Amino acid sequence: MAYVVGALFAAAIYMMLRRSIVKLVIGLMLLTNAANLLVFVVAGMTRGAPPLIAEGASVPGALVADPLPQALILTAIVIAFGVLAFSVVLIHRAYEVVGTDDLDQMKDTDT
Amino acid sequence: MLLAVLSGFLLAIAAPWLCPLFKDRVGWFMALLPASLFLYFASMLPEVAAHGPQVVEYSWFPALGITLNFLIDGLSLMFALLISGIGTFILIYAGGYLKGHPDLARFYVLILSFMASMMGLVLSENLITLFVFWELTSITSYLLIGFNHEDPAARRSALQGLFVTVAGGLALLAGLIMLGTVAGTYSLSEILNSGEALQDHGLFTAILLCILAGCFTKSAQVPLHFWLPNAMAAPTPVSAYLHSATMVKAGVYLLARLNPAFGEAELWTLMLCLFGGLTMFTGAFMALTHTGLKKMLAYSTIMALGTLVMLIGIGTPTAMIAFACFLFGHSLYKGALFMVAGILDHETGTKDVAAMGGLRGLMPYTAIFAAIAALSLAGLPPLFGFVAKELMLEAVLEAPLLQNLLLVLAVGAGVCVMVVAAVIAIKPFYGPLKPTPKDPHEAPPSMLAGPVVLATLSLLFGLLLFIPESLLIEPVVAAVYGEPVAVSLSLWHGINLPLMLSGLVLLLGIGVFLFWSRIQPQIAILREFLGRFGPEAGYFKIMEGLTKGATWQTSVLQNGKMGNYMIVLVLTTFMLTGYTLMERQGLRLWLDLGGSQVHEWMVAVLLVMAGGVASLTSSRLGAVASMGVLGFSVALVFILFSAPDLGITQVLVETLTVILLVLVLFRLPGFVRLSSTYERVRDAVVALFAGAVVTLLVLAVIEIQYFESISAFHIENSVTLGYGRNIVNVILVDFRALDTLGEIFVLALAAIGVYSMIKFRPEAKEKS
Numbered sequence: 001m002a003y004v005v006g007a008l009f010a011a012a013i014y015m016m017l018r019r020s021i022v023k024l025v026i027g028l029m030l031l032t033n034a035a036n037l038l039v040f041v042v043a044g045m046t047r048g049a050p051p052l053i054a055e056g057a058s059v060p061g062a063l064v065a066d067p068l069p070q071a072l073i074l075t076a077i078v079i080a081f082g083v084l085a086f087s088v089v090l091i092h093r094a095y096e097v098v099g100t101d102d103l104d105q106m107k108d109t110d111t
Numbered sequence: 112m113l114l115a116v117l118s119g120f121l122l123a124i125a126a127p128w129l130c131p132l133f134k135d136r137v138g139w140f141m142a143l144l145p146a147s148l149f150l151y152f153a154s155m156l157p158e159v160a161a162h163g164p165q166v167v168e169y170s171w172f173p174a175l176g177i178t179l180n181f182l183i184d185g186l187s188l189m190f191a192l193l194i195s196g197i198g199t200f201i202l203i204y205a206g207g208y209l210k211g212h213p214d215l216a217r218f219y220v221l222i223l224s225f226m227a228s229m230m231g232l233v234l235s236e237n238l239i240t241l242f243v244f245w246e247l248t249s250i251t252s253y254l255l256i257g258f259n260h261e262d263p264a265a266r267r268s269a270l271q272g273l274f275v276t277v278a279g280g281l282a283l284l285a286g287l288i289m290l291g292t293v294a295g296t297y298s299l300s301e302i303l304n305s306g307e308a309l310q311d312h313g314l315f316t317a318i319l320l321c322i323l324a325g326c327f328t329k330s331a332q333v334p335l336h337f338w339l340p341n342a343m344a345a346p347t348p349v350s351a352y353l354h355s356a357t358m359v360k361a362g363v364y365l366l367a368r369l370n371p372a373f374g375e376a377e378l379w380t381l382m383l384c385l386f387g388g389l390t391m392f393t394g395a396f397m398a399l400t401h402t403g404l405k406k407m408l409a410y411s412t413i414m415a416l417g418t419l420v421m422l423i424g425i426g427t428p429t430a431m432i433a434f435a436c437f438l439f440g441h442s443l444y445k446g447a448l449f450m451v452a453g454i455l456d457h458e459t460g461t462k463d464v465a466a467m468g469g470l471r472g473l474m475p476y477t478a479i480f481a482a483i484a485a486l487s488l489a490g491l492p493p494l495f496g497f498v499a500k501e502l503m504l505e506a507v508l509e510a511p512l513l514q515n516l517l518l519v520l521a522v523g524a525g526v527c528v529m530v531v532a533a534v535i536a537i538k539p540f541y542g543p544l545k546p547t548p549k550d551p552h553e554a555p556p557s558m559l560a561g562p563v564v565l566a567t568l569s570l571l572f573g574l575l576l577f578i579p580e581s582l583l584i585e586p587v588v589a590a591v592y593g594e595p596v597a598v599s600l601s602l603w604h605g606i607n608l609p610l611m612l613s614g615l616v617l618l619l620g621i622g623v624f625l626f627w628s629r630i631q632p633q634i635a636i637l638r639e640f641l642g643r644f645g646p647e648a649g650y651f652k653i654m655e656g657l658t659k660g661a662t663w664q665t666s667v668l669q670n671g672k673m674g675n676y677m678i679v680l681v682l683t684t685f686m687l688t689g690y691t692l693m694e695r696q697g698l699r700l701w702l703d704l705g706g707s708q709v710h711e712w713m714v715a716v717l718l719v720m721a722g723g724v725a726s727l728t729s730s731r732l733g734a735v736a737s738m739g740v741l742g743f744s745v746a747l748v749f750i751l752f753s754a755p756d757l758g759i760t761q762v763l764v765e766t767l768t769v770i771l772l773v774l775v776l777f778r779l780p781g782f783v784r785l786s787s788t789y790e791r792v793r794d795a796v797v798a799l800f801a802g803a804v805v806t807l808l809v810l811a812v813i814e815i816q817y818f819e820s821i822s823a824f825h826i827e828n829s830v831t832l833g834y835g836r837n838i839v840n841v842i843l844v845d846f847r848a849l850d851t852l853g854e855i856f857v858l859a860l861a862a863i864g865v866y867s868m869i870k871f872r873p874e875a876k877e878k879s
Contacts, residue, residue: 002809010802017794053836065753067838082861
């Protein structure tokens, strides 16, 4: 899984280095997924032991997956969606106003 | 004591209101402060002479070991007396010189602040405090040189002085901090006692060179001397005070101050003797190439600074006595001569000695006291300058190294200075009267007071040597040499080598002076050559290079291209991370894959492929589709590895994302190949590097756990405290509920942003 995370990071950064603003956004999405996976992998992966507690019991079984990183990732997923929605609409507006999707041509403040 | 140092600043604050109040008498009033300071310090003299150094303590930043302690010994007291004594006359003099100047108040603010800074510099017992005052003198000097700020030349000179001294100041700061770290204290008196421990330390050479760089720039040693003559763009009182009697001696002061700790080192002796000797001769010789009175005096000041540095370098008891005498004598006669130069400039309207003549009849007092001061400059008996010069020659004969070179330089400098002194004392006052831009007449008493008193003191101390001997010179020598030395000064030493050398100098000097008007233009040609290839040209080259370098750097780093910024950021981040990782953990490529199953492998491959396709495809639909595949694969991973909540959320969000992308992206232009192959390869390398670092990081992190996880708390208390059986949910809405609230706000803000961007358009407003 570590290699997968690494590969996703590489792909994300490659996309973020492109000049097209659309690719930048796709890179951003890749990066959020990669980052979520990173946290998930680093926290240790457990098979078939979700952090749920059986009815009537006060503590779960002997071994469950770590709930804390899951809570963090859950937050991150939702926030990432917010960021994505905002940035997608933002670049759409920017494209309408500026008339280009090339970042290198957006370098002046007064276009 | 604290008040004595800070009173200058206080009066500086009040100066703008005092100026209109006292009108033309303001100079006399202002002078009351330095005069009373002078008396205050003078009253300490007998005690210091009797009981040795004293420390007055005030704490400032106790946590950092920075104190506002003041060290009062012979050396600091002599400087304090010079600063306050000459300051008194300068303030009176400035009242006359700048009479009716619209910016007189500003002048007093600056010169009083300078005086207070200088006072703090020489009295500080703490290295850091000393440095703060050191920089304050640089800044006030900058403002004073640029006092006539409408004159571009003055502005340029001011900036030059500032750059050179502040660059040196930076080196000095580095040196002082290293010194403080090595010695374990910033207290001067403690450092002076740990000289041997310092010299054995590995950093000693670095400390020495840094401190020397600071002192040499401040005290205008070759080849960084060029800023001092240019600083003569300042009004004459400033030149007399800062650039002759006090500020430029700050470097000399620090060298003398540190001499007990550093004096044993061979490098110290060599550097000081070599640079001091060269500066001494260069200064004296360059003085001959000029005919402007102030420039001549400025170069002879450089000569004096060189001599002082050289004497510290020689380091024998005789050299120390010579140092004290020369320092004292020079401040007296040079202050007087500068004020005379100012009078001549003020009354005749020209600074060129060649354009003046026959003023003796019109300005009899000026002529007399100029002559006395010039005699002291030339080092003729029975003036104090003579005593100093004899001692200097005697010390050079004792020099531990470079003896012959130094002797030649000293005699050469002596001849040149003799000529300069003669030119200043004779040319403007004797011979036929020459027409000048203004009608000259005798200077007002406020301007005469300084030259009269200072020149008289030169004469008086020369005749009555016992007054300065035990009161001033002995404590100074004790402070500079590190242990008490018996001092006995006399005008007549019997016929010995120094006296014969003086005779030789006198003869040669008179010889050169007689032919001065013929020789001078020839030497002046040399000046042009130096202007083109000398150190000052180097300074301009460096400044030009700096500007060019800055332009180049901006165009490379700040070129407005997003990609470049990203690359710099990514590389910096990942190189630092990678480096730390390598150093702490080393490489680890191996991964425990035991127990992994086929469907898990398939998801992993799917993830990598989706990522690859998304980044390499040239079709928008392909990219969006593969992003969808990627997102759902991530959801699969979450579900497979016991995170059902994450899986559900991811599926929901991913669905929305794909819809959103499809809706919006297709209003944007299709993918066009914008970058060149080179850029692509470069970006790919950067990206692969980052990916590799992340992989290694993950591999390393799986193994290590630095802290006990706090998850156990959540797992145990989920039911008992949170009354929920889904631990992840309990964490989100109960244990970390405030975070979730914050998240909701973020989403709401994003929604408002999206809505406003879609709904409100500037174009629509313009229409309505």
